[in-house]
Amino acid sequence: MDGSYPFPDWLKNRVTVMENKILQLDTHTGLVLVKPGQWVVKDRRDNLHVLDPEEFHRNYKVLSE
Secondary structure, three states: OOOOOOOOHHHHOOEEEOHHHOEEEEEOOEEEEEOOOOEEEEOOOOOEEEEOHHHHHHHOOOOOO
16 A cells, blocks of 8 residues: 555545554554555455565455456
């Protein structure tokens, strides 16, 4: 997440924008800080996970239309 995209509906009520584009995210394990460049992923149980870019791209592929 680099701040270029709007928050999806499932994320809007669980995030607070802090200084320097850092996000405070309310997850199932408590509050987590998300730095620019990190990705927020929601799993099948609606748990949120913060992934570094390398981990995100290793586990997810871009879908084209």
